[in-house]
Amino acid sequence: MIFGAPVFLFCTALAALVAVLLALGAIYRRRAAQAFGDLERIEALRTSDPSVRRAWKAVLLVMATALAFFAAARPQYGKGTRLVPATNVDVVLVLDYSKSMYARDVEPSRIFRAKVEVARLVKELEGARFAAVAFAGEPMGFPLTADGAAVAQFLRQLDPNDMPIGGTAIARALTLARDLLKRDPKSSEHKRIILLVTDGEDLEGDPAGVARQLGAEGTTVHVVQIGGRTPERIPEVGEDGRVVGFRTDRNGKPLTTALTVNGEKQLAAIATSTPGGEIIVADKGTTGIDRIAADLRKQMKSELAEKIETVYADVYYYPLGLAILLLVAEALITDAPLRILRRRAAPKPIPRAGERKRKEARRVPA
Numbered sequence: 001m002i003f004g005a006p007v008f009l010f011c012t013a014l015a016a017l018v019a020v021l022l023a024l025g026a027i028y029r030r031r032a033a034q035a036f037g038d039l040e041r042i043e044a045l046r047t048s049d050p051s052v053r054r055a056w057k058a059v060l061l062v063m064a065t066a067l068a069f070f071a072a073a074r075p076q077y078g079k080g081t082r083l084v085p086a087t088n089v090d091v092v093l094v095l096d097y098s099k100s101m102y103a104r105d106v107e108p109s110r111i112f113r114a115k116v117e118v119a120r121l122v123k124e125l126e127g128a129r130f131a132a133v134a135f136a137g138e139p140m141g142f143p144l145t146a147d148g149a150a151v152a153q154f155l156r157q158l159d160p161n162d163m164p165i166g167g168t169a170i171a172r173a174l175t176l177a178r179d180l181l182k183r184d185p186k187s188s189e190h191k192r193i194i195l196l197v198t199d200g201e202d203l204e205g206d207p208a209g210v211a212r213q214l215g216a217e218g219t220t221v222h223v224v225q226i227g228g229r230t231p232e233r234i235p236e237v238g239e240d241g242r243v244v245g246f247r248t249d250r251n252g253k254p255l256t257t258a259l260t261v262n263g264e265k266q267l268a269a270i271a272t273s274t275p276g277g278e279i280i281v282a283d284k285g286t287t288g289i290d291r292i293a294a295d296l297r298k299q300m301k302s303e304l305a306e307k308i309e310t311v312y313a314d315v316y317y318y319p320l321g322l323a324i325l326l327l328v329a330e331a332l333i334t335d336a337p338l339r340i341l342r343r344r345a346a347p348k349p350i351p352r353a354g355e356r357k358r359k360e361a362r363r364v365p366a
Contacts, residue, residue: 002312004074015066022058050335057330064326071320076312088190089128089300090144092177093118093151096198096226097160098136098168099247100257103199103232106287110226114197115156117289121195122148125296129190131180134158135173137165144184161237170198170270171205174221178214192219195292196270199227201263208269215274223271223279224288225264231256 003009095118101111122130130151132142142154177194181187194214211221234247234255247255259267271277278295280288 001075001077004076004314006073008069008073011069011072012066014069015062018065019058019062022061026054053333053335057333060326060330060333064323064330067319067323067326071316071318071323074314074316075319076314078310079313089125089296090131090181090184090187090190090192091125091128091296092131092133092144092180092192092194093122093155094133094135094139094173094177094194094196094198095155096136096168096170096200097134097158097163098200099160099166100168100199100232100234101160101226102235102237103227103257104235105227105230105232106282109235110199110287111160113287114226114289117287117293118155118195118197119152121289121293121296122152124293125300127300128296131177133173133177133180134163135169135176136160136163137167137169138163139169139173139176141176141180143180144187159237159241161239167204168198168200168202169205170196170200170202170207170266171210174207174210174214174270178210178217178219181219192217193296194219194221195224195289196221197224197226197287197289198267199225199257199259201260201266208266208273211270211273211277215277219274220276221270221274222277222292223267224282224292225259225267225279226282226287227257227259228264228281229258229260231258 095114097111101109101114103110106113125148128148129144129146130148131144132151132154133139134141134155142151145151174194174196181192214221234257235243236245236247238244249255268279271279278292280291282288
């Protein structure tokens with residue numbers, strides 16, 4: 001047996017306090033009788049001794065008090081077992097859609113390869129729920145759902161050219177991912193994972209600070225770092241998805257993407273600030289998402305797999321019902337037996353008018 005609110009078990013000690021108060025009341029009652037007069041004469045005037053009945057009333061009241069607090073502790077017993085499916089995993093996919101993700105050090109491009117591998121991850125993690133955040137200078141999100149195909153479609157239909165504001169706002173993206181998890185009432189009971197895929201650093205916010213908040217809430221953040229310190233030219237992609245050249249600055253010099261030393265430290269800090277968080281540095285020609293997917297699959301087959309747990313049922317109504325019955329019994333027990341109470345309560349017969357006159361005539365002297 002277990003208890004849903006075991007703190008109330010300590011309150012059962014109040015039953016002992018009730019017993020002490022009843023005992024003190026009996027002592028004070030006896031002292032009052034001694035102060036009134038001789039105890040033997042007082043006992044002789046009584047029609048019955050109420051001490052036994054009062055003792056039973058006290059026992060019933062103490063037991064009822066203890067049972068009431070025992071019921072408040074919500075006793076529960078195991079009535080069977082149930083199979084818990086592996087649907088207790090929530091994954092938020094946070095994908096970088098900055099223009100630098102058009103770089104082609106990963107074929108055919110970083111963003112294309114990332115979307116393909118994310119879609120494969122969604123398909124392979126059957127039973128998990130997914131949400132998505134696409135970000136550049138501002139994030140946009142897709143709420144948690146068991147329909148992984150819808151999440152994959154949301155990410156697949158977007159491109160860096162669709163983002164209204166350029167940049168790499170990782171802190172804002174992680175904040176939105178956190179909000180998506182908080183909005184779902186079931187997510188607090190699930191294992192929460194955020195997968196951040198990016199090739200840049202946040203120069204405006206504090207993503208490591210947001211990651212520490214996520215870590216304090218038990219959410220794990222995995223970081224996939226695409227690209228490194230080697231500069232890569234950024235293609236110019238038209239609306240039809242074709243490369244029309246390479247991006248240049250105002251002076252006509254080619255724009256390149258490369259992660260700085262501080263950027264690498266920032267991404268590492270994001271992952272290490274959360275329980276079990278990892279940072280995967282993509283190798284040349286890969287994204288590294290498949291490695292995270294393999295780890296998640298392994299977890300879902302082991303500690304996150306289907307498991308059997310005991311189902312407990314509340315039985316508080318048994319002690320509560322017994323406490324009510326004891327209180328009713330205590331109220332029905334009187335200090336004096338019922339036959340004496342009936343004798344006291346029985347009205348005296350009222351003599352008729354003729355009888356009253358005859359009695360009065362007899363009292364008048366001749």
